[in-house]
Amino acid sequence: MDLTGNLLIGNSAVPGSGGEIFGIDAATGAALPGRFAGATKADVDRAAALAWAAFPAYRETALEARAAFLEAIAENILAIGDSLIERAMAETGLPRGRLEGERMRTVNQLRLFAKEVREGRFQELRFDAGDPERKPVPKPDLKLRNLALGPVAVFGASNFPLAFSVAGGDTASALAAGCPVVVKAHSAHPGTSELVGIAVQKAVMSSGLPEGTFSLLFDAGYEIGQALVADARIRAVGFTGSRRGGLALMDIAAKRKQPIPVYAEMSAINPVILFPGALAKRGADIGRAFAGSLTLGAGQFCTNPGLILAIAGEGLEAFKQAAAEALKAVPAQTMLTPGICKAYREGVAKLMGHDTVKQIAAGQEGTDHQGSAALFEVKAADFIAHHELQEEVFGASGLIVACQDLAELHKVIGALEGQLTVALHIDADDHAEAAKLLPELELLAGRLLVNGFGTGVEVSPAMVHGGPYPATSDGRSTSVGTLAIERFLRPVCYQDFPDALLPQPLRKG
């Protein structure tokens, strides 16, 4: 399929006139076919105006029609066929199997939200019957429903070119809630973005939905995304990316005449706590499993297990030895972009050069575009004293914090920032100690897991992919799973309304 490099503004495909963007072959750094041109502020204005115009009709679409629209997007993505996978492979360096899996995840995510829309629970319909005879004052008739917030700006992530990008979780949940979406494509995979964007645009048109329900903008820099968040017609933001990027958007959103919510999933090092009983029994097994999780997808997951907390001793030695051996055999892997690769190498170099940090293992060397796994160790007291050791190194780098005892382990946990996940490796005889920690861990992360690693994020009703600041901008929400729809809704109450003036879902019958 030929790429046009056009912006998708409402139902049109429009050549951009901003800065040029090229897809980059992640494995070689060479430019890929297709020339994308960035949007201008006039394009932002046009996309926002169309989204605003589409909003009243789109938010009142019948549930069945909205669900069918989400399913049509899923069908259209599948219909692109292998050219989508091939383009995504080239742009991201991710292997075929991973991207085929991610496509299925993206499609199933859209279908799950279609199901959620059909069930209609998100509307939170409430009915308080009135009572004109009540004393001392009559009781009014009250009806409540959740209403879509308004057009949502979605920022695609580099590390999930399908599942957290143009038609990923933020887009799916915002569309499900009844919000038009304007996507600022991630410039690391413009071709993948265009292909998926066309799939969404086609679904808008074939479903007879108002023009402006969806638009897709490219930008070589930050200006267009910032203009989008500042636009008065945009009413919420979904973002997955760096902490710096997320904080910048939060700042813009807070300074607007009407501030808007920003749901930014920013950074985490996802502590893994190894308890003494589990370490004693199967330290080496856990070490091998950890090495696998750390290096999955070149470690480029928000939920990558970057921090290991354990009490020093034989069990931890067995863990380290097994992890180190496994890591040594792991080939270097192509990273998503030259910039990410460079940042990873700098992060690893910083740890190597840190006075208090000791390197335990290194994966195999690769090309200039590849990252090698790395494992480090630091003493608990040094970790606590050096806050910079909590900075995420995006990629397959892990840091073991060796504690003298459980009391010191508690101290380390007390020093941690908000996280997406915390994993506990425990045996039956660790339960009592684990139970003591849980009240603190519940406040530290959105998801706690036992005897596993957080790298798999199931898309389902009970998932929470979120967590206290600074893991996300808003720890009251999740960006994965059906609960994500609630980010884009607000309650409205209708008092003493005649049936004919009520919104459809609140009418009789």
Place this chain on the structure above:
Amino acid sequence: MDLTGNLLIGNSAVPGSGGEIFGIDAATGAALPGRFAGATKADVDRAAALAWAAFPAYRETALEARAAFLEAIAENILAIGDSLIERAMAETGLPRGRLEGERMRTVNQLRLFAKEVREGRFQELRFDAGDPERKPVPKPDLKLRNLALGPVAVFGASNFPLAFSVAGGDTASALAAGCPVVVKAHSAHPGTSELVGIAVQKAVMSSGLPEGTFSLLFDAGYEIGQALVADARIRAVGFTGSRRGGLALMDIAAKRKQPIPVYAEMSAINPVILFPGALAKRGADIGRAFAGSLTLGAGQFCTNPGLILAIAGEGLEAFKQAAAEALKAVPAQTMLTPGICKAYREGVAKLMGHDTVKQIAAGQEGTDHQGSAALFEVKAADFIAHHELQEEVFGASGLIVACQDLAELHKVIGALEGQLTVALHIDADDHAEAAKLLPELELLAGRLLVNGFGTGVEVSPAMVHGGPYPATSDGRSTSVGTLAIERFLRPVCYQDFPDALLPQPLRKG
């Protein structure tokens, strides 16, 4: 009952050592019995430390125990007897009937949240069964529950000394959610606050709940409230008051190392839209009803109907004439505090002196501590051109915006800021025009009502007392009704947990 003037910190009553506060007789400006002394930063630290220490146990109280605690608070408030009403009457100038009604509302609100806690729906329990056989990867077992955010700082409002104060809606919903509460009492009713604070403190002790579940602090200025919001152990804020106060707290909360949500209900002028059909048929009736709503409680309601939008003509003239006649007969009413009375007079004087504004009616004159009703009129174009005419004048002052036609009415609505309520007065033949406006009105306010005024705020499941910024800091929430509990919760997911380590509500059986 003698007032001690003490701070209530955990289970203790402690003399404050900050600035002095006296209850002021609203009708005379004279100091009432009882000398209250403000908290120091050390008191804030102690209250926050106790709240933080209480949090793990309090948030895991069994639903029945938590519900019984809320009911015990209600009983203890009733048990204070008439001395509570008398003190509140003196401190606020509000009449007996109103305060007895407000006490019942406060008590019923606590009981309603007790019911909500018993039903347990707010926990949002979700269960996704795992499937170890699933290909290509096993499906994890996921369980979700809502968890309390942490200790909440509550700022009492001056205009509802019971229902939006020490044991008012914010406190009731935060305690229901499982959050300890530290109240910063409003200095306009310190005696009322102490009496209710002791009622809550007693309920904490008799219910065997951890010390620190509740504390009450006084302060003559702003410093203590600000220190409270800045304290790392406070995790959310409930506030009802001025826009300036709300914005100051939002700013402090956003600048913390870990930002926290602020639920501030700040200001509104609550537009009332009179449609041509309704005006033609019953303009005078609506005018009389409006005068009653405008002057209820000296107009000191967040939902006071401060703005009337209508198309100029005979119907509007009938409305104006009836409203003016009714208002002329309304006696001046004692206002809550000398400061509020002064601000009201200044607001009215500003309208009187405004070039584009014409006074239509004035209520009867009263004492220095009383406010007289006032009604003004302005042309739509002038209203749009003068943004300052949207500023709330807290008290019984209303402004009629006369439009030439429906198109101009639309323009006025487009120029309005976020509101708590919008009221529509319509007849059957106005339905078509009203329907055209509704999509815009839904975005303007949290509650829309037909053929009534917003001054009564029912405490029930379908109520929304909230609305887009700047009516509140967060239009996704309500501060009245059972939905208010959701402000103080966040979802947490437990993956592959052994039953014994799960929190109680997620365990088997």
